[in-house]
Amino acid sequence: MRDDNRRIGVMGGTFDPIHNGHLAVAEGARRQFGLDSVLFVPTGKAPHKNNSAISPGALRYEMAALSVSGNLYFDVSKIEIERAGASYTVDTLTELKRLYGKKTKIFFIAGADAMTEMFTWKSPERIFDLCSIIAAGRPEVDGEALNRQLTLARERYGAKIYTLKTPPLAISSSDIRNRVQVERPVKYLLPETVELYIKKHGLYRGDRYDMEEAERWVSSRLSDKRWRHTMGVAEDSVRLAEIYGVNRRKAYITAVFHDCAKELPAAEKLRRCDERGIRLDSVMRSQPDLAHGLLSAEIAKTEFNIEDPEILNAIRFHTTGCEQMSLLDKILLTADCTEPNRINIAGIDAIREAALIDLDKATALCLRMKIAYTELKKQAVHPFSVKALRETENKT
Ligand SMILES: [Fe+2]
Ligand SMILES: [Fe+2]
Numbered sequence: 001m002r003d004d005n006r007r008i009g010v011m012g013g014t015f016d017p018i019h020n021g022h023l024a025v026a027e028g029a030r031r032q033f034g035l036d037s038v039l040f041v042p043t044g045k046a047p048h049k050n051n052s053a054i055s056p057g058a059l060r061y062e063m064a065a066l067s068v069s070g071n072l073y074f075d076v077s078k079i080e081i082e083r084a085g086a087s088y089t090v091d092t093l094t095e096l097k098r099l100y101g102k103k104t105k106i107f108f109i110a111g112a113d114a115m116t117e118m119f120t121w122k123s124p125e126r127i128f129d130l131c132s133i134i135a136a137g138r139p140e141v142d143g144e145a146l147n148r149q150l151t152l153a154r155e156r157y158g159a160k161i162y163t164l165k166t167p168p169l170a171i172s173s174s175d176i177r178n179r180v181q182v183e184r185p186v187k188y189l190l191p192e193t194v195e196l197y198i199k200k201h202g203l204y205r206g207d208r209y210d211m212e213e214a215e216r217w218v219s220s221r222l223s224d225k226r227w228r229h230t231m232g233v234a235e236d237s238v239r240l241a242e243i244y245g246v247n248r249r250k251a252y253i254t255a256v257f258h259d260c261a262k263e264l265p266a267a268e269k270l271r272r273c274d275e276r277g278i279r280l281d282s283v284m285r286s287q288p289d290l291a292h293g294l295l296s297a298e299i300a301k302t303e304f305n306i307e308d309p310e311i312l313n314a315i316r317f318h319t320t321g322c323e324q325m326s327l328l329d330k331i332l333l334t335a336d337c338t339e340p341n342r343i344n345i346a347g348i349d350a351i352r353e354a355a356l357i358d359l360d361k362a363t364a365l366c367l368r369m370k371i372a373y374t375e376l377k378k379q380a381v382h383p384f385s386v387k388a389l390r391e392t393e394n395k396t
Contacts (some may be wrong), residue, residue: 010131011094012080012089012108014173016055017198018042018064019190021171023074025136028166029109030073033134037073038109039065039096044080046089055078055203057081066193088122093130096378106131111168115148118153123147128159136164141308149291180204183248207308209253214304218260230259232339236355240331244359254311254332257304258318261295271294283382290382293319321367321388330363337366345369364392 009029013022018040026038042060054060061081079095080087089108096100096106108131110118110266115135118124135150153159172191181204186195198204219227234255241251261269266288272292273280276298284291297315300306314332317325321333338352347369355362367389374381 004104006036006100007034007105007107008096008100009033009035009107009134010041010093011107012041012043012092012114013111014054015040015042015060015064016173017176017190017194017203018059018067019171019176019194020188021169023067023071023191024169025109025111025164025166026074027071028209029107029164032165033074033162034326035107037075039283040068040074040076041080041092042076044083048325059201059203063194063197066197067191068233069193072189089301090121090123090126091131093127099129105146107134108132109134109136109164111136113311116149118149124153125157128153128157132160132162133165134162136166136168141365154360177204181206181247205249207249209249209252209306211249211256214253214256216225218256221260222263226259226263229339229341230256232341233258233335236335236339237331240335240355240359241328244327244331246327246331250311251328251331251334253306254314254328255335257296257300257306257311258315258332258336259292259296260299262289262292264292264295273298275383283380290319293317293322317384317388320382321363321370321392322384323387323391325363325388326357330359334359334362334366336371338362358396360392360395364389364396367392 009026011022011026011029013020022040026040029035030038042057042064044057057078058081061078064076068076077096083091091107093108097104100106108127115133115137118127121127124176133153137146150159150161154161158225176186176189179182179189180198186198202208202210218230224232234252234363237251237255238248240246241248261272264272269288269291270280270285273295277293278291278294278298280291280294284294296390297312300315301312306312310326310328313322313326314328316322317329318332318336322329325333334351334355338348338355339360342348347365351362351365354365367385371381371385371389374385
């Protein structure tokens with residue numbers, strides 16, 4: 001029978017964010033080594049990493065706490081997060097040993113990365129004295145160098161190193177962060193509670209736009225009809241962004257702002273353009289509505305701090321098109337035309353169909369429609385539209 005001394009697994013990591021790979025390793029270790037519990041210890045200021053890019057400790061701790069709430073054997077510790085200065089594994093293990101008592105056996109669960117760095121850690125001999133190591137990578141596939149290190153650790157320090165049988169899942173925190181940034185799904189890669197937490201706190205987006213605030217702000221400046229159109233454009237933009245590999249979040253925010261100046265009276269549009277130093281050519285001056293793209297971009301920039309040049313450019317030229325249109329430019333121009341509230345427009349279904357398979361073709365069709373409409377009104381066609389049409393038609 002095992003003695004009554006406890007066996008505690010300790011799993012350190014940045015956990016930015018914690019994911020199912022971490023949890024599966026911890027559970028595998030708990031079962032294989034008969035651990036009474038596993039303690040997740042999110043790192044504080046990691047000595048081996050550039051800390052500026054890491055989410056604040058409090059957030060990483062909360063995500064870890066949410067993940068372990070369903071497992072009686074799992075717990076999370078704040079000891080590294082609350083410690084001032086750099087976090088060293090040896091200090092953490094010393095403190096845990098003091099907390100748990102001398103008779104408690106500590107098993108430090110280390111991934112392959114951590115194992116290869118072992119000898120660069122502060123006081124490795126003390127670490128190997130304080131705990132046994134469970135190597136969670138697969139030394140047999142992680143290369144000879146790692147195997148040599150393990151042998152050395154055993155020989156030099158009498159390190160007790162065991163290998164975890166559970167194969168690691170192919171999930172990484174950096175992949176999750178990248179996915180969140182471009183709004184790709186992360187379902188089943190991490191606990192749903194953590195997924196919701198990431199969404200709620202806007203983690204890993206790579207921008208600091210508050211979408212709800214943006215929606216409130218723009219909708220308060222538009223009629224109901226124009227706002228419905230805006231949301232329709234957003235819906236189509238996001239769909240096209242998904243198809244053509246553009247950041248869906250960027251496409252969404254572009255659509256939200258694209259018409260924010262549209263409903264200003266013509267004279268007011270001209271006045272504000274002049275006031276803000278937006279230079280208008282003769283075609284725009286004679287058709288002030290064409291200038292609402294330029295003005296909407298300027299408003300998004302100055303009043304909502306949108307700085308992304310791609311977003312601003314797409315808003316600026318959605319009325320006319322422009323030379324060398326980016327994917328985002330084409331997406332907005334097309335979605336502006338195809339959005340679901342546009343009904344009973346000749347040729348619209350063909351554009352919608354084209355949009356799903358050939359964005360250049362869809363953009364060209366939209367530009368043709370704009371040009372035909374302008375000619376019908378006997379107004380001057382903007383030269384940008386002619387250039388954009390030529391370019392997009394040449395690509396199809
Ligand atoms: Fe517009
Ligand atoms: Fe629009």
